[in-house]
Amino acid sequence: MAIVKMSNFGLFTFDSDREKLLHELQKFGYVHFTDLKEQSAYLEEGLETLEIPYEVSEVEERIQSVKFAMDLLKRYDDRETGMKAMIKGKNSFTFEELEKKVAQFDYEPVIDKFRELTRKIDLISQEELKEKAAMEELRPWRNLNYDVRLFRDFQFSEVFTGTIPKKLMEPLKEALGTLEETYLETLSEGKDEAYVVGLTSKREKEDFNEILRNHSFTTVNLSVSGTPEEDMKKRKESLEKMKEEKKKLQAEIKSMAGHLARFEEVYEYLLNLRLRYQAENNFLRTGSVNVIEGYIPTDKTDAFRKAVEKTQEGAYYLELAEAKKEDVSVPILLKNGKFAEAFESLTTMYSLPTYDGIDPTPLFAPFFFAFFGMMIGDWGYGIILMVLTGVALKIANLEKGQRLMMRFLFYLSFSTIAWGLMFGTFFGAAFPGFALINPSTEYQKLLIVSIAFGGIHLFYALGIKAYLAIRDGKPLDALYDVGFWYMALMGAIVFLLTMVLGNLPEVLGTVSLVVMVIGMVGIILTGGRENETAVGKLAGGMYSLYGISGYIGDFVSYSRLMALGLSGGFIATAINMMVGMLFDMGIPGMIAGVIVFLGGQAFNLFLSALSAYVHTSRLTYVEFFGKFYDGGGKPFKLFRNKSKYINVE
Known part of the structure; x- marks a missing residue:
């Protein structure tokens, strides 16, 4: 799970086999090429770069021609849009199926036909402009x-x-x-x-x-024959004929609008073909031999080896080895379970981990799940979110990114429902029998819960930092950078509680004070250990201890869990109050009240969900990631173009 294990490969193959090799590797897909031009050692040994093949410019021209045809036909596209289009989804093809369909479509004569038709339309349009300009010049002279x-x-x-x-x-x-x-x-x-x-x-x-x-x-x-009025009439008749001629030409184009889907398939194929030729930029050569390097997922090495063997008519040399853990240049692919996978976009948006790092997705996903629901905190909203996303997942043919987003929101709807039941709120209305905490009256209790969640979140992040240090063979770093902070923070929290509450055992306050002092002294003595001089070490330690003020800010940040939940609830309550006043006005007021309720609650759901997403992401990126996660990994680039119009499997 998490970061996919990678193997790096080195391949020596004859130049004559390159095209077949790239074709087969693109069908395989999971190949990330290394740009060998950046490795000076190879260049110093006399290897040469491959020139960009002339086919790239040729394919580029074909892409532009196909795009011209697509842009033309889109004006007459009568396929489903909006919800119907989402339900239907994109057509899916394997790479082989796409190649066969494109090979069966002789599209270049169709494009030539389009160019001829558009040329005629343009000529007519120019004549129309001239006629209209002449009519405008004659208009003031109509009374002559x-x-x-x-x-x-x-x-x-x-x-x-x-x-x-x-x-x-x-x-x-x-x-x-x-x-x-x-x-x-x-x-x-x-x-x-x-x-x-x-x-x-x-x-x-x-x-x-x-x-x-x-x-x-x-x-x-006045260059006219007859009166200006007669001349204008003739020009108007001429314009009508031009208009009819344009309609015929446009109708001819419209009659071929059914080709749009096929042109989209050609477009996707050509983009992949261009990518295939551009990949040669990463290779080096010596004589008639190509040198190729890159990375593949370790669990796909057998399929990769077969793809290479299938294309090699002559001798070749292939070397495969598992990538070194400390190699930061290894591209990153993430692989998680169904639940955590829905949260991977949040990690990608921030920064992918390095190969020797840790995938934070399954670590933060449960907290994101809990915090999001707490910030909305209404089981009516949760049900709406669950139904909408559940129906979309069930009936719509979604592409992978859309499906992951729907699944992400679907999971979060259950958290929203659970917190709504705990708060006893249904579209802003209170259900006292259900509530464990009433947000509108017990906001202090809600604040304490929010801060408590924040403490768990922060200590969990520090625990991950300790685990990474121990994993890397640095147990003392775990003690210095985490253990002492645990002692200082937990000791301070318990000591403050004994002072505020007053009814706790006196010995608890004494023990917590001792633990806090030990932790602080430990931070001072070890926080600047990387400095060379004793003064530098002590100054670094004092500065590290000053970081405790940052933790105070972190704890306060979690009050947004309470604040967002209250704000959404108050807006929902205000909407309900307005609806109640409208209902008191009779039937017209009831009709207006229903509209206000549906529109207002829908807007509040959108606003609450957006705010919850943004602020939960902020707590994840700043307070959580800030304790242990650096990121910096580069994404694994599939040897496939990202499809826009179809799905290529």
Whole structure:
């Protein structure tokens, strides 16, 4: 259980067998390659790095082409979404099944067809923009009910079309009063300008021109056949034809939307193919021989050996040995029982253990289970959480990560129910006959319970630290770093209790004081033992003893177990009070009350669960892990791409 035992391998194989080898190892999956370029000893011996194969760029192009097709088809995807999609889940394939399905799908001609269709759609869209722009330019001239081409045939007069700032229209009209053979008409007005048409004789043309220039006239040449209204109508008809043509092209694409699932399979296959080629970056070579190193789980060595043998037509050399415990470069895989496995994401989120370390998951899981439920503390909420997650686990085809999260919440629902029964709370309502502790009135008792749990949590963490020291052959470190702290802390706690309670035997106070002093003296004498000088050792010991103030802060931190439980309970009670007031208002109030109850309690459940998760994680990471756990391990990288659209087994 916990940290999976690893074996490291060294493999010498002919370059000609590399592609078949990588293909078989990817089917095997559990291979973590070592980047040999980082090992200078090999390079100094004359080994060369493998060049990135040209196939990588080729596969990258194919991935982009497939992604183009997927993005196009997603616009027309009518598959189930939301809850229905979660229940149905992703399709699952073995690696061999995925390869066969992809081989049966000649997708490149389909992509070429998509490119041609989208090219035509783009061209039509460009023409649409041009037509719409032309219509917008003509819109202000719609009131010009004359064929614009006739303006060019006048022998004794001339027509001007253009715009003038609206604020200059009045001065313009006054200036035109001096001309007898000139006419100006305003066809329409925009925000800041007026669209005008002017008619003048050849004799007054120059004067008219001068007046227009003086009033900021801008000429607009109307390139239309017929009237502007007729031209706009023709363009509108043209737009309708373009719209219909686009619909036909889009309908043709939509008719192939069923290919989306197959393209997703191709996409996942190509990502794995790219990973396979990129893996060659980790290898070295000498002549025609490749040098490959990495790690595999020890319990899979036989399957790994068979995968290698299956691909080697020529001679090869394979060396397998169990990884050394002190080797911090060994990648980490965790393996726990069904209960602890649901909590592994919390360890991963913080930091994986090193190979010579300890997996903290099964150690903190029971405490996380208890603390989470205590912070919510309502058996009504627990039942809702249990039913929702239980149904999801039963009927939904969830991927591994989703299933672990549902199972995580499913387990926590039982803790929530248990604490809710102890507190006697059901959706914020009290059930006095059930309650062992009433949070709303016995908050001092609840605080004592919270601090007591904190003490157990902290002393348990120190006990793990002692175990690790003894395991590593350092029993004195266990005494110095844990034993003396046990004596100091437990002695101090008992001594304070004898002072506060007063009815405890006097000898108990004396013994606890002696134990506390012995522990403190031991911390002072050993806390700075790594320093070289006597003064340094003593100063280091005094500083270590000062760390007792940190323990006081740690104990206080566990008051959040009480605080979160009370806050969620008070919010639920407030919601119930509002519902009660609404119910007193008759049938409309009852309807509103039901809505407020369901919405309010659902929101409070979400808020309480989120707060419980965050604060329980904080107690785990800071107070618990801070006593014994460093982490720092690197994750084992499966020789598989993480799937997004399907499950590859």
